[in-house]
Amino acid sequence: MAIVERLDRAKGLRRRLVTAICERRRCDLQTALSLVLLCIALAQAPTARAESRSGFGASASLETGDSVTEDIEQDDINAGSAFRFPGEPLKPWFDAKRRLNEETGLKLNFSYQTLFQNADISNGNEEAAGGRGEINGSWALIGRGTKNVGRLTFRVEDRATLGTEIPPSKLGNEFGSGTLVGTGFSDYDSPNLSEFAWRQALLDGRLRFAFGKISAVSWYGGHAFSSPKRAFQNSGLQGSNTRAFPGRGFGAGLAYAFTPRFVALAGVHDANAQTTGDPFETIEDGEFMKSAEFRWYLTTPERARWDQVRLHLWHQDERKAAGVAESYGANFVASKLMFNDRVMPFLIAGASDGDASLFKRDLAVGVGFGFNTTATKARDVLGFGLAWGEPSDDRFQEQITAEAYYRFQILDNIAITPSLQVINNPIANPDETTVAVLGFRLRVTF
Numbered sequence: 001m002a003i004v005e006r007l008d009r010a011k012g013l014r015r016r017l018v019t020a021i022c023e024r025r026r027c028d029l030q031t032a033l034s035l036v037l038l039c040i041a042l043a044q045a046p047t048a049r050a051e052s053r054s055g056f057g058a059s060a061s062l063e064t065g066d067s068v069t070e071d072i073e074q075d076d077i078n079a080g081s082a083f084r085f086p087g088e089p090l091k092p093w094f095d096a097k098r099r100l101n102e103e104t105g106l107k108l109n110f111s112y113q114t115l116f117q118n119a120d121i122s123n124g125n126e127e128a129a130g131g132r133g134e135i136n137g138s139w140a141l142i143g144r145g146t147k148n149v150g151r152l153t154f155r156v157e158d159r160a161t162l163g164t165e166i167p168p169s170k171l172g173n174e175f176g177s178g179t180l181v182g183t184g185f186s187d188y189d190s191p192n193l194s195e196f197a198w199r200q201a202l203l204d205g206r207l208r209f210a211f212g213k214i215s216a217v218s219w220y221g222g223h224a225f226s227s228p229k230r231a232f233q234n235s236g237l238q239g240s241n242t243r244a245f246p247g248r249g250f251g252a253g254l255a256y257a258f259t260p261r262f263v264a265l266a267g268v269h270d271a272n273a274q275t276t277g278d279p280f281e282t283i284e285d286g287e288f289m290k291s292a293e294f295r296w297y298l299t300t301p302e303r304a305r306w307d308q309v310r311l312h313l314w315h316q317d318e319r320k321a322a323g324v325a326e327s328y329g330a331n332f333v334a335s336k337l338m339f340n341d342r343v344m345p346f347l348i349a350g351a352s353d354g355d356a357s358l359f360k361r362d363l364a365v366g367v368g369f370g371f372n373t374t375a376t377k378a379r380d381v382l383g384f385g386l387a388w389g390e391p392s393d394d395r396f397q398e399q400i401t402a403e404a405y406y407r408f409q410i411l412d413n414i415a416i417t418p419s420l421q422v423i424n425n426p427i428a429n430p431d432e433t434t435v436a437v438l439g440f441r442l443r444v445t446f
Contacts, residue, residue: 051078054097056107060205062255062265064222064305065238066184066229067215068136068153068195072109074230075445079377081409090413093446105140113229113443115168115185120436124174130167130185132159132229147205155195159188171437176429178358178391178399179236181421181437184228192276194248211252213279216269217245219253220293221312223335223346224305225368225383233439234421236387236401237366240331240350241358244316249273250283261297266290271316271356289316298336306337306344316356327354342378344368352392359389381407389427396427405439417441 056076061069101107116129134157142150161167166174168182197212217239218226225231226238235241251269258264271289272282291314298307315328329352337344348364366385370378387401405419419439426432 052076053078053094054101054107056101058302060201060208062208062253062263063215063218064224065218065226067218068155069138069199070218070227071111071134071136071229072107072138074227074377075109075111077377078412079379079409080372081379081412081414083411085411090446105144107138107140109136109445110134111136111229111443111445113185113441114162115182115233115439115441116162117168117171117182117437117439119171119175119181119438121175121432125165125171126174127164128166128168128171128182128185129162129164130159130169130182130187131162132185133157142200148201148203150198150200153195153197153199154193156191157188157194158191159186161187168439172423172426175423175432175435176426177401177423177435178389178396178427179234179241179387179401179423181234181423182439183233183235183238188276194275206257207255209252209254212250213248214251214253214269215248216251216267216273216289216291217243219265219267220291220314221310221331221333221348221350223308223333223348224344225346225366225381225385229441229443230407230415231368231381231383232366232385232403232405233419233441234385234387234401234403236362236389237348237364237385237403239333240312240348240364241362241389242329242331242350242352242360243312243314244271244289244327244329244356246271246289247273247275247277249275249277249279257301260301263295263297265293265295267292271319272322285319285321287317287319289314303337306335306341308336309334316354319356324356325354327352327356329353329357342370344370348387355392357392360392362387362389364388379409381405383407391427397425397430399427400424413445415443417443 054076059069059073063069097108112133114131118127134155137154139152140149141152167185167187169180169186172181195213197210197214199210201208221239221243232238246269249270251267253265253267255263255265269289270283271287272285273279293310293312296309297304310333312331318326331350333348335344335346345367351361364387369382372379383405385403390398402422405417407415407417409415421437423435426435
């Protein structure tokens with residue numbers, strides 16, 4: 001009732017303002033513009049808080065991008081949709097997930113996403129399409145309901161090419177792009193256990209650690225638009241490409257919150273890990289990537305996903321069998337929600353030495369606009385980004401990448417995302433000046 005009364009008062013105030021100004025008939029341009037802005041602000045007053053469909057609530061995860069913990073949290077938030085089926089047909093399903101979590105501590109998330117892309121190139125494969133199905137899980141086995149919870153997290157997924165010669169992850173290779181234009185949509189021979197890890201919180205949540213088969217990418221240098229399933233598709237806008245990118249394999253990470261707004265992380269990961277390979281084989285080489293990251297949350301820990309500054313330092317051992325020299329680097333990420341939490345600009349910059357990373361220097365800027373926002377999530381998002389990179393290999397040329405996308409939540413559990421990428425001077429193809437890549441992504445979560 002309080003929300004209805006607030007909206008009624010807002011509408012009444014808007015009508016009175018319009019009537020008073022029109023009756024006086026002395027509106028100058030500045031007054032008219034002020035009235036328009038005020039009316040827009042009143043019309044966009046929040047109507048409800050974001051609904052957690054399975055009751056999972058917020059996560060204390062330190063990861064972003066393509067991570068298990070972020071998918072479980074973000075996909076359970078219902079920010080509304082353009083259309084809705086009458087009668088909430090999936091409510092029994094989400095109620096069952098809620099009961100499972102309440103009774104056993106097990107949170108489950110299911111999703112399937114497809115991506116179709118077309119590149120305007122004269123040679124090679126112009127089209128690529130892929131599908132990706134996932135089951136994400138987080139099982140609280142120790143300290144459930146406390147700040148010192150211990151969880152087993154896992155992901156089972158399968159990826160496949162859909163009716164084209166190549167998956168989207170390889171489309172950039174067809175015209176010499178350094179960055180991936182179809183991140184996250186590769187092809188697996190069979191279903192894969194891509195995460196199996198233990199995550200533990202201690203000291204009332206100030207100290208956290210994880211170990212097992214985990215991602216070395218989602219822990220460091222990310223931001224709220226790093227997920228290839230929900231936001232930017234090009235890897236140049238998801239994080240700095242002056243980082244080394246080992247696959248998901250054996251690793252461990254430790255984080256400590258010195259204050260609620262200052263957190264330090266450190267981790268070690270198998271430098272030769274391959275997501276679909278045997279992690280026991282590559283770990284025997286004893287070659288590792290080590291990382292440290294320092295984070296400053298600009299407002300509160302609850303808004304850390306958006307309001308943050310990160311400095312990531314890394315070092316990777318020489319990978320002898322792969323012929324990759326010892327390398328190291330640093331990268332920086334900053335982002336901040338602004339204008340009543342409807343706009344989030346971000347900045348990415350990095351530098352490295354050695355050939356373990358794609359770029360020796362890079363810089364990216366971008367912004368996301370949220371529409372139909374609730375307390376913690378926007379229903380629809382419009383994103384723009386621009387990235388530049390100087391290759392670590394001097395034989396290649398500098399590349400500039402631009403991307404625009406619009407994520408449209410057509411139904412509560414179905415989102416579509418058309419996108420356009422423009423790659424100027426693909427690093428390995430001096431014959432191609434500019435390549436445009438059209439994309440269409442469909443995502444179903446349940």
